[in-house]
Amino acid sequence: MISRIGELRRAVGGMTGAFARYAGWRGVRAGLLVAAGAVLDGAGLLLLVPIIGVVVEGGSGRISTALREVGLTTPVQQLAALILAFVLLSALRAVTLYTRDMAIGRLQTGFIESERNRAMQALARASWSQVVGLRHARVTNLITTEIQRLSSASYFMVQGVVLGAMLVIQAGIAFALAPGLAAVAIVLLGIGGLVFLATQDRTREIGSRLVGAGQAMMANAAGFLSGLKTAAAQNAQASFVAEFETIQREIRGNQLEFQRRQARGRLIFAIVSSLLGAGVVLVGFGWMQVSPAILITLVLVFGRMSGPAMQLYQAGQQFVFALPSFEAVRAMEAEFRRGADPHGNPVEPPAGPILLAAATYRHPGGRGVGDATLALDPGSFVGVAGPSGAGKTTLIDLIVGLLTPQSGEVRVGGVALEGDYRPGWGTRIAYVSQEGFLFHDSIRRNLTWATPQASDAEIAAALDLAGATEIVARLEQGLETVVGERGTLMSGGERQRIGLARALLRKPRLLVLDEAANAIDAPAEAALLTRLKALDPRPTILMISHREESLAWCDRVIRVEDGKVLG
Numbered sequence: 001m002i003s004r005i006g007e008l009r010r011a012v013g014g015m016t017g018a019f020a021r022y023a024g025w026r027g028v029r030a031g032l033l034v035a036a037g038a039v040l041d042g043a044g045l046l047l048l049v050p051i052i053g054v055v056v057e058g059g060s061g062r063i064s065t066a067l068r069e070v071g072l073t074t075p076v077q078q079l080a081a082l083i084l085a086f087v088l089l090s091a092l093r094a095v096t097l098y099t100r101d102m103a104i105g106r107l108q109t110g111f112i113e114s115e116r117n118r119a120m121q122a123l124a125r126a127s128w129s130q131v132v133g134l135r136h137a138r139v140t141n142l143i144t145t146e147i148q149r150l151s152s153a154s155y156f157m158v159q160g161v162v163l164g165a166m167l168v169i170q171a172g173i174a175f176a177l178a179p180g181l182a183a184v185a186i187v188l189l190g191i192g193g194l195v196f197l198a199t200q201d202r203t204r205e206i207g208s209r210l211v212g213a214g215q216a217m218m219a220n221a222a223g224f225l226s227g228l229k230t231a232a233a234q235n236a237q238a239s240f241v242a243e244f245e246t247i248q249r250e251i252r253g254n255q256l257e258f259q260r261r262q263a264r265g266r267l268i269f270a271i272v273s274s275l276l277g278a279g280v281v282l283v284g285f286g287w288m289q290v291s292p293a294i295l296i297t298l299v300l301v302f303g304r305m306s307g308p309a310m311q312l313y314q315a316g317q318q319f320v321f322a323l324p325s326f327e328a329v330r331a332m333e334a335e336f337r338r339g340a341d342p343h344g345n346p347v348e349p350p351a352g353p354i355l356l357a358a359a360t361y362r363h364p365g366g367r368g369v370g371d372a373t374l375a376l377d378p379g380s381f382v383g384v385a386g387p388s389g390a391g392k393t394t395l396i397d398l399i400v401g402l403l404t405p406q407s408g409e410v411r412v413g414g415v416a417l418e419g420d421y422r423p424g425w426g427t428r429i430a431y432v433s434q435e436g437f438l439f440h441d442s443i444r445r446n447l448t449w450a451t452p453q454a455s456d457a458e459i460a461a462a463l464d465l466a467g468a469t470e471i472v473a474r475l476e477q478g479l480e481t482v483v484g485e486r487g488t489l490m491s492g493g494e495r496q497r498i499g500l501a502r503a504l505l506r507k508p509r510l511l512v513l514d515e516a517a518n519a520i521d522a523p524a525e526a527a528l529l530t531r532l533k534a535l536d537p538r539p540t541i542l543m544i545s546h547r548e549e550s551l552a553w554c555d556r557v558i559r560v561e562d563g564k565v566l567g
């Protein structure tokens with residue numbers, strides 16, 4: 001049990017530490033506001049003693065004596081003064097709580113934003129070899145659903161701090177009023193806290209299972225959506241739906257179990273706290289001869305404590321339940337950071353040829369490219385050919401700097417493609433894939449995604465070069481037409497031309513065409529390649545293709561076979 005509590009403590013420490021590091025001095029300010037709110041709350045409660053004293057006993061306490069000394073002799077005068085003080089205190093408390101809640105709200109939303117940004121930055125900086133094996137559903141789930149749960153974890157964590165501060169002050173008041181009685185109640189509360197801790201590893205486990213089920217649900221939905229056409233054509237939707245339903249059942253089961261635990265907690269708490277209240281009245285009245293004003297105030301204090309104590313219990317449970325989301329988000333981030341390149345300022349490599357000297361990259365499993373030696377002059381138009389799985393993409397990934405050779409070297413303009421040169425080289429590359437990679441937005445936004453400053457004239461020139469002017473002219477809304485998810489409202493050839501126009505708009509030093517024109521008919525492709533060859537200045541063009549008639553346009557063709565680069 002000790003080790004389980006230790007593990008839970010470490011997990012709680014991880015999240016609270018992250019929050020504290022994010023909050024910094026703003027956290028100190030919020031903490032002071034929390035403390036001030038609790039103190040004012042306690043002061044309001046303490047003021048009840050003289051108020052009840054005046055009402056019940058006609059004013060015999062120390063405060064009544066002090067009030068008499070300043071000229072407030074009748075109980076009505078004293079009550080009026082005390083109630084005025086109470087109202088002022090309540091107003092001050094309300095203002096403090098407002099400021100506190102705003103400060104906490106800002107911290108909480110800022111924390112979530114920073115966690116989301118951290119995760120995205122880590123993803124953006126992760127090495128390609130890590131990213132390539134990534135389950136998209138996992139990332140999507142983590143940066144949406146799990147970060148949302150993390151948001152509720154941070155809410156309950158902060159709420160726990162606020163409630164804890166209130167309880168400490170109230171316990172202090174109870175202790176000041178009747179030390180013996182309060183000590184017993186406080187010890188019992190402490191035992192309750194320990195029991196709580198010891199039973200929460202199960203709550204955390206349910207939370208972890210929910211993270212797993214959430215990822216499975218996202219993977220199912222993503223798989224279904226990406227294979228929608230195939231599934232619909234083959235009437236195979238039922239298997240996705242069946243899997244989806246199974247995952248839903250698992251999610252519901254976990255959520256129900258958590259709710260059962262919460263409800264059971266509330267039940268036990270309600271019984272124990274009413275027994276405690278009854279015990280306080282009986283013991284205080286029967287044995288300890290506590291004065292009525294103090295006894296009534298004590299009952300009010302305990303009554304007032306039971307709500308926050310119950311909320312604290314529930315907040316603690318909710319926090320532990322959502323904690324695995326924080327752990328999952330941070331685990332993903334750590335995974336990305338492990339293999340990431342240190343990022344400085346991108347520096348463009350000097351002009352000059354691209355050289356590969358015995359560059360080798362082997363994927364897990366041993367396939368890839370070995371001992372590739374090659375020189376590509378600026379402005380050359382080079383074809384890359386070879387059977388499927390031969391290593392063409394791996395070779396290109398080495399040239400563009402997505403992969404770092406495990407041995408050998410890639411040099412651009414005389415410098416090794418390392419450190420700041422790698423991202424710098426990336427800024428001068430345009431990569432066009434077979435799919436065209438369009439996202440659900442207008443053609444204009446798709447075109448200017450990497451070059452937001454591009455003018456209309458530049459856009460028109462790029463569309464012309466890619467042979468896409470006609471395509472856009474045919475559309476009622478022209479450049480403002482939305483292309484659908486992954487460009488599905490356009491044909492394959494149209495997508496490829498828009499993708500190519502976007503690449504040309506970048507005016508790259510290296511243009512990679514990865515089967516980027518295979519959906520365009522042969523005469524149109526010939527016209528396109530003629531225009532590309534005539535570009536002045538011409539970027540180095542690397543064109544992967546399986547079509548011999550396309551490769552015939554190149555100045556030179558490199559053949560890749562079984563991981564070996566020939567020519």
Ligand SMILES: Nc1ncnc2c1ncn2[C@@H]1O[C@H](COP(=O)(O)OP(=O)(O)OP(=O)(O)O)[C@@H](O)[C@H]1O
Nearest residue numbers: 132363364365367368387388389390391392393394
């Ligand atoms: N991330 C990876 N992990 C493990 N093996 C990989 C990975 N990426 C590629 N491979 C393997 O390395 C070999 C070369 O792959 P590559 O994608 O470079 O081939 P290719 O010539 O571009 O093929 P295609 O023409 O089919 O696109 C293949 O056998 C492939 O299965």
